[in-house]
Amino acid sequence: MTAKERMAIEPQKMPEQDPAVRAHNMREVALGYTPEQAQREATRCLNCPTKPCMQGCPVSVNIPGFLAQATAGDFKGALATIRESSLLPAVCGRVCPQEKQCQNFCTLGKLFKDPEKAVAIGRIERFCADFSAQAGQVGGDEAFNPSSTRPHAKRVAVVGSGPASITCAADCARAGFKVTMFEAFHKPGGVLVYGIPEFRLPKAIVQREIDGLKALGVDVVTDFVVGRTLTLSDMLDDGYDAIFVGTGAGLPKFMGIEGENLVGVFSANEYLTRANLMKAYDEDHVDTPFWHGRRVAVLGGGNVAMDASRMALRLGAEKVYLVYRRSEAEMPARREEMHHAREEGVEFLMLQNAKRVLGDEQGRVKGLECLTYELGEPDASGRRSPVAVPGSEFTLDVDTVVVAVGNGANPLVAATTPGLDVDAKGHVLVDPVTRMTSIPGVFAGGDIVLGAATVILAMGEGRAAAKGMADWLNRNAGEGETK
Numbered sequence: 001m002t003a004k005e006r007m008a009i010e011p012q013k014m015p016e017q018d019p020a021v022r023a024h025n026m027r028e029v030a031l032g033y034t035p036e037q038a039q040r041e042a043t044r045c046l047n048c049p050t051k052p053c054m055q056g057c058p059v060s061v062n063i064p065g066f067l068a069q070a071t072a073g074d075f076k077g078a079l080a081t082i083r084e085s086s087l088l089p090a091v092c093g094r095v096c097p098q099e100k101q102c103q104n105f106c107t108l109g110k111l112f113k114d115p116e117k118a119v120a121i122g123r124i125e126r127f128c129a130d131f132s133a134q135a136g137q138v139g140g141d142e143a144f145n146p147s148s149t150r151p152h153a154k155r156v157a158v159v160g161s162g163p164a165s166i167t168c169a170a171d172c173a174r175a176g177f178k179v180t181m182f183e184a185f186h187k188p189g190g191v192l193v194y195g196i197p198e199f200r201l202p203k204a205i206v207q208r209e210i211d212g213l214k215a216l217g218v219d220v221v222t223d224f225v226v227g228r229t230l231t232l233s234d235m236l237d238d239g240y241d242a243i244f245v246g247t248g249a250g251l252p253k254f255m256g257i258e259g260e261n262l263v264g265v266f267s268a269n270e271y272l273t274r275a276n277l278m279k280a281y282d283e284d285h286v287d288t289p290f291w292h293g294r295r296v297a298v299l300g301g302g303n304v305a306m307d308a309s310r311m312a313l314r315l316g317a318e319k320v321y322l323v324y325r326r327s328e329a330e331m332p333a334r335r336e337e338m339h340h341a342r343e344e345g346v347e348f349l350m351l352q353n354a355k356r357v358l359g360d361e362q363g364r365v366k367g368l369e370c371l372t373y374e375l376g377e378p379d380a381s382g383r384r385s386p387v388a389v390p391g392s393e394f395t396l397d398v399d400t401v402v403v404a405v406g407n408g409a410n411p412l413v414a415a416t417t418p419g420l421d422v423d424a425k426g427h428v429l430v431d432p433v434t435r436m437t438s439i440p441g442v443f444a445g446g447d448i449v450l451g452a453a454t455v456i457l458a459m460g461e462g463r464a465a466a467k468g469m470a471d472w473l474n475r476n477a478g479e480g481e482t483k
C-alpha cells in the first residue's frame, strides 16, 4: 500500500459506553477495538525511516515494528515486540499519556496538523494485549514464561507492588534470582489497584499481571508494611542479598486552608482507595464505610482529580465540580480523561480555587468559598502562574470536598532506615545508572525516586534497577554460585 493510500484511511474511533449510562456504572468506559479496527488503524502507520514515535516513548518500544505486525494481523507477534521493552502493555495501552508521548511525535498528526490524526498507538497496544489474554495465555503472552530463568542462590526482596516493583520483580525472576514481593495493602498492584478506577483500568487486568509474576516464581506477600512489620535493615539481616524499594508517592498533599479538617473533606487518595480497593461502590457485597456526597467539589487538575470527580458521579453524586486555579491549557490531566469527565457531566470551574471550607454546627461541610484567578507570568514550571482576583469570593453549595492537589513520597521506609539518603522532599536518592541508593545492595525506583510521575516511567525505573541489581549481585556472587 502506498503512503497516500495509508493516509487516506480514516482514524478508527474507539467504541465507548454511552456517557449517560457509564456515569452510573463501574464498567470500563472504552470498549476496545475489534481485530478489524486494530488492523486498519495500524495500517495507517507510514513506517517513517526516522521512527519519531519511538523518541516519544520513555521505554523505546519498537512502535513501527509492532504496528507492521498488527497490520499483517500478527497480533501475538506484535505483543511479543512490545513486551521486549514494556512489561505491562494492557495497562500502558489504557493509561499512558500517549498524546504527550509517542503519538505526539507521529508524522501523521504533524502532516494533518491535527493530533487526533496521529496513529492510535496506545489503542492498538491495548488490543494486542487483550487479544492474547483472551487466547488464554498467562500474563497475556508467552514472554512471561520463565524459559530464560537460571536458578540463582541470591535472594531479592521487592518492597511495594506498583508498576516499578512489578517490572523489577519480573526482570529479577527472569535473571534467575529468588524474588519475594512485600506489599502493605491486602492486594498487590499499587496505584493500579488502589488509585486508578475500575472504569479506566479493570482490576482483572492487573491481577493477570500479578498471576504472570507468580508464574515466574515470585512470592507475593501482602499486609506487610516495611518499616513496621520488619525494617529494611531487618530484611538485610534476614539474608536478602538485595532489596528494591518501590514504595511510590502515596502521601496526600492538602491545601492548608481553613476548614480542611471538617467532616466531608477527603484526600483523593483516601476517597479513591475506599472506592476502588475497598470496593465502596459494591454496597451489596462490602461494608466499607463511605461518605456519599450529594454535591461534590474536587480540587485539582490532574489525572487524580479526573478520577475522583468521575468516581463521585458513579457513587451517586448529583453535582460534581472540578475546581482548578489555572486554565484548561495548563491542566496536567490526559486530554481523553478531561473529555470523558465533561461528557459524563462533571462541571469544570477553571481559574478558580478554594479559599476555605465552610462547616455547619456539627462540623460537616456545608459549602466551599472560592476565589477567581487570572494568569500572570510563567513560574518555575513554565506555566503561567495563577493570581487571585481580590474581592472575587463566591460560595459553592457542596457537602463534600475532595483534595487532589498532589502526592508526596511515602516516608516510612526512609524514616526507619538509617543511612538511606533522601532529598528535601523525601525522594530516595539513587545512582543515575545503577539505581543503587546510599546503602549497598538497596536499590530504588518509580515514584519514590521521581516524585508522582507515570506508569511507564515507573516501569522504566524498575527495569533499570533490576539491571543494576543483577550486575551488582553477579559481581558479589559467592563461591560456587550460579552466575
Ligand SMILES: Cc1cc2nc3c(=O)[nH]c(=O)nc-3n(C[C@H](O)[C@H](O)[C@H](O)COP(=O)(O)OP(=O)(O)OC[C@H]3O[C@@H](n4cnc5c(N)ncnc54)[C@H](O)[C@@H]3O)c2cc1C
Pocket: 095, 096, 097, 159, 160, 161, 162, 163, 164, 165, 182, 183, 184, 185, 189, 190, 191, 192, 195, 196, 224, 225, 226, 227, 246, 247, 248, 249, 250, 272, 303, 304, 307, 334, 410, 412, 413, 445, 446, 447, 448, 452, 453, 454, 455, 456, 458
Ligand atoms: C488516582 C491516580 C491516577 C493516575 N492515573 C495515571 C494515568 O492515567 N497514567 C499514568 O501513567 N499514571 C497515572 N498515575 C500515576 C501512576 O499510577 C504512578 O506514577 C505509578 O503507579 C507509580 O508506580 P510505583 O510502582 O512507583 O508506585 P505505586 O504504584 O504507588 O505503588 C507503590 C506500592 O508500594 C506500597 N507501599 C508503600 N509503602 C510501603 C511499605 N512501607 N511497605 C510495603 N509496601 C509499601 C503501596 O501500598 C503501593 O502499593 C495515577 C496516579 C493516581 C494516584
